[in-house]
Amino acid sequence: MSRTIIVVAGILARDGRVLIGQRLHNDRHALKWEFPGGKVEKGEEPKEALVRELREELGVEARIGPEMARYEPSAAKRPALLLIFHRVDSYDGEPRSAAFEQIRWETPEKLPEYDFLDGDLDFVRRLARGSLKL
Numbered sequence: 550m551s552r553t554i555i556v557v558a559g560i561l562a563r564d565g566r567v568l569i570g571q572r573l574h575n576d577r578h579a580l581k582w583e584f585p586g587g588k589v590e591k592g593e594e595p596k597e598a599l600v601r602e603l604r605e606e607l608g609v610e611a612r613i614g615p616e617m618a619r620y621e622p623s624a625a626k627r628p629a630l631l632l633i634f635h636r637v638d639s640y641d642g643e644p645r646s647a648a649f650e651q652i653r654w655e656t657p658e659k660l661p662e663y664d665f666l667d668g669d670l671d672f673v674r675r676l677a678r679g680s681l682k683l
Contacts, residue, residue, distance in 0.1 A: 553621075553629040557595040558586035558669070559603050559637045560617060561644065562683040566656050567676070569663065570606065570649035580650065582663040584634065584672075595633050603640070606648040614638035617681055622668040632668055636683070657683070 561568040572581050585606045589598040596613040603611040614636035621631050646652045655663070657676045665673050675681050 553631050555589040555595060555598075555631045555633065556587065556668075557589055557599045557602070557633045557635060558584035558672075559599050559611060559613070559635055560584060560683070561607075561611075561637045561640065563654060565683070566654040567660070567683065568607075568644055568652060569655055569660070570646065570652045572666075573648070573650055578666055580664070582665045583669055585644075585649075585652075596635065599635055599637075603637070607642075607644040607652070608647050609640040609642040609644055611640040612638045618672055618675065620671060622671070630668060632672070634672055 568585065569582050570585050572578055572583065574580055585603055586599055587602040587606070589595050593601070599613050600611055603609050617634045617636050619631065619633045621629060644652060657679070659677075660673045661677050672681075
């Protein structure tokens with residue numbers, strides 16, 4: 550039995566916009582957009598993993614807030630995946646693109662215009678229509 554891969558994403562908001570990142574051109578799922586974050590490693594709690602990932606990807610020290618959403622997107626021919634989205638209450642430092650082609654602050658309404666990873670689409674749609682509050 551394969552174990553579920555847990556991926557945690559951070560929702561950084563500023564002036565009514567959220568931070569999104571575009572995957573590197575030589576990465577898996579090249580140039581797709583996503584929310585910063587990554588896989589929870591063995592022995593880590595999701596919030597700990599998110600703090601580590603935001604440090605590695607954006608160079609910020611984050612204080613993780615409440616969970617906004619979690620779900621298991623279904624896809625054939627790959628291991629089970631659990632996505633957990635957390636609001637980032639605050640952070641020290643200015644986010645920089647340490648692991649992305651580019652990062653961008655965008656309004657929730659415009660997020661569906663971006664080519665997001667399939668797993669993020671449900672969250673993107675909910676954020677865009679105002680079902681989730683920043």
